Amino acid sequence: MKTWVIDRFEGEYAVCEGEDGKMKDFAKVWLPSYAKEGDVLKEHDDGSFTVDLHETKARRERTRALFDSLVEK
Numbered sequence: 738m739k740t741w742v743i744d745r746f747e748g749e750y751a752v753c754e755g756e757d758g759k760m761k762d763f764a765k766v767w768l769p770s771y772a773k774e775g776d777v778l779k780e781h782d783d784g785s786f787t788v789d790l791h792e793t794k795a796r797r798e799r800t801r802a803l804f805d806s807l808v809e810k
Contacts, residue, residue, distance in 0.1 A: 739780040740789070742796070743772060753778065 741753035741761070750762040751772065765772075768786050772778065777792040 738782065740792075741778040741780060741786075743768075743774050743776050743778065745774055 740756050741763075744752045744754050744760070746752070746765065747762075749765050751765055751768055752760060752762055754760055763786070767784075768778065769788055772786075772788055775793065775797065777789040777796060778786045779789050780786055
């Protein structure tokens with residue numbers, strides 16, 4: 738199972754970053770309708786995608802903590 742993070746949406750595509758740092762476009766119709774920028778996606782062997790809510794939340798919390806530490810300086 739591969740992991741992707743939605744970087745942005747461009748038209749009918751989601752531009753996603755893989756674990757290896759490479760970017761790949763996926764048609765939005767392949768993704769869950771509620772997927773949004775910053776969400777962590779799991780690509781299953783059958784080609785379907787799910788949003789990993791736990792990892793998405795953890796990444797957002799780490800990003801917020803980093804931002805807050807930079808603002809405090």
